[in-house]
Amino acid sequence: MLVPGVHLLDLAGPAQVFSGARDIGLPYELAYVADAAEVPSAQGSALRAETDLPVLTADDLIVVPGWRAPRLAGTGPLSPALLDWLRAHPGAVASVCAGADALGRAGLLDGRRCTTHHDLQDELARRYPAATVVRDVLYVTDGPVVTSAGIASGIDLALHLVATRHGPATAARIARSMVVYARRNGGDQQASALLRHRSHVDDTVHRLQDVIESRFHERLTLADLAGVAACSERTVTRMFTRATGLTPLRYQQILRVERAEHLIGHGSTVESAARAVGFEDGRMLRRLRAAVSSPPR
Template sequence: MRPTRHVLIVLPEHVHLMDVAGPAQVLVTAADMGAGYTVGYVSEHPITGSYQGVALAAAVHWPDLEPDDLVLVPGWKAPAGSLGLSRTLLKRIRGHWDDGGRVASVCAGALALAEAGVLTGRTATTHHDLVPVLKRYRGVQVLRDVLFTCEGRLHTSAGIASGIDLALHLVAHDHGPALAARVARTLVVPAWRPGSASQRSVMLVHRNHMDDLAHRAQDILDNPDEGPLTLELLGRRLGVSGRTLARHFVSATGLTPQAYSRAVRRERAQQLHERGATWEEAARAVGYADSRSLRPRRS
């Protein structure tokens, strides 16, 4: 796992609870599984009222942050023209960005980032009702009808549930798609929904099902330290016959366990090759004798 990364959620007045709770739940669950996240909250006042009527407590002093830390601004519902955040907090967000920090938004949070000058010359998205408002900011390329966008250190999402999608994407980026899939399974949400044109990991695409046996098999097959397993051996580890496992797995994922395992290993080998390993080195690292095993095969 990577070193601890702090996530600071900045609370505007009239904040939407789901915009806060969704990403926070993903990140805290990931931390419970060993990911290096700590989550904190900051606001203009010790108590911040949510649009749903629940009051939220937060620190009023901006903490010391490292460039690798993430500042996340959730959305809010307030009178037209309201920035949601004070000029002081907007300057803090911009300062973190200028220092090389990572910044993210959910829903109307993109408007705060635009007001802070973070989105100038960059691509972003927001809730479809707020797209016309975001387009008023010069230099912002606004994408409509996507769940989230990721451009270097900048991440924006459309709102409400898409904040969960964005947080899962961040977990996959920071700690790998296998952990993101485990988090999604724990929260009983889809492991992957398309953000924009970002690459889809086989570990996430084939996790959008509710079959516990198939999930447990994928937990084993996703582990890069596991060598290739026969269907019968995998079934015995899970307490079922290979035939029963295959039936469940194909019904849930559309792939046989063998085809899924090959896809996972090819994806991992591709990542290693992109980082400088030769194809032979990458093949051995994922449990194959040589690179010929990485060639596509029919299921």
Template sequence: MTRVVFLLLPRLHLLDLAGPAQVFSTAADFGCGYELSYVGEQEDVPTAQGLPIRAEAAWPELDPGDLVVVPGWRGPTFRDSPRLSRESASRLAAHHAAGGTVASVCAGADALGRAGLLDGRRCTTHHGLQDELARRYPKATVVRNVLFVVDDRVVTSAGIASGIDLALHLIAVRHGPGTAARVAREMVVYTRRNGDERQAGALRHRSHLSDVVHRVQDLIDSRFTEPLPLDGLATASGVSPRTLTRVFGEATGMTPLRYQQTLRVERAEHLIGRGATVESAARAVGFQDARMLRRLRSRTSGIRPVPAEDPA
């Protein structure tokens, strides 16, 4: 049995808590063996949405396989963060030191910082708090505009709903991507959103339950700018090229190559939207020149091909 402990601080956002709690509760319903606990600095914890929550004052005994999650709270700056006692900060640090995983949603990253868990690590938070987090914890590396970051069993996520993505990622790591997909499907949410926002556009192809296809997608997601021959993808997934093509098509409606091209085009569109030329965007995502990108943009997005002599 794995225990998931939520540390509740005043003015917490309900979805910061309810999203991850629902993920682990649903996983428990599927037999994954989770037990949820809620502890706080006080027994009656006010929330940002006005609904008070009852918490336990005493922490349960934790094992290295257990997880502690700190939901975020309402406050325009970290200066408005609720008080975190030395005992709670020590509990967070001690659990991590013992081999456990500690996570935060949104402003909850400040609690991890006060426990000394952000120093020397990559982390993230809500986009409106990223600059302040970087100033507050200069020894941390704040990764901007991503859904979540994992660094040495310290897991931080962006605002509000990204806590669901964080929890689904942890389910996928512990129980496989198929289980995470099953939980997401039960919750009627996108499954397996990646931490890096560059893959956000491909979410519509992640609602299946195939472990093999999720693992291949993970590989393509992380290396989509590189040549990825079908034989190599098949070897990495433990199936034949023919089987991979079949199951990938059944799960996503496309071939692995078409999926990789989709990621490339979506990333290129992101770069072009930020001022890059078509030529530079094409090379950045792995094309030798802009001709293929122009053809794919026209085919997938209904965008008229940009003439070769047009630098835009």
């Protein structure tokens, strides 16, 4: 269901997943509906859509991609007819990013858990007080309603729906064909450690982070980092802490623990996940899981 100002990746991510499912023989047919035959996208290109709304069954899925929305109020125009069609759907509905607002206007979020892009979570909660907005997760499933965070999380949402309907092996096959690095769980944070500590403007520290991220499973010393930055070990620690709020060692530990948590969430044992990310054994990982979750000093 296309809304004026739709973000292309909000649309293309899920569409690619379901067309990939069709390509391997699953019975998917994609259709695009809107209030007008031509829908402008946020990125400038126009999209074609059907204006005759199809009669759906419980086997059908409606996906509402998000649109350009610095705020929800006053954005995403939808006709009463389109909202009525969405509201009356007997099957599952899903949204990406601001698309959750369309579900809210149709009354589909009332009494349900949901999520959206982290910049819009507070406003979504104010607009729909009967809903429970779950913050900083990739997607939330509550009965037939599935909502996801922003942009690329629509891929995670669609892969989750495929896995639920056809099994995780099928979802993994589609993810591989899309060259998706990993299928993330719904409870994963919207912003990984790779992004949370990258909001500074220190180019040297960014270079150091690049090195740590590419070799986070190795034993990196301050001397190694000092060689990259062409300065003393003491200066490396001072610059890194000033820019990120963390020491280089703590940053590496956070990356290791986050990757280990991902591996455990996808079936690895604590021991195998610990060794895969560079820890000596599971005991060290268990200790650091608690330490990394505490506020940095």
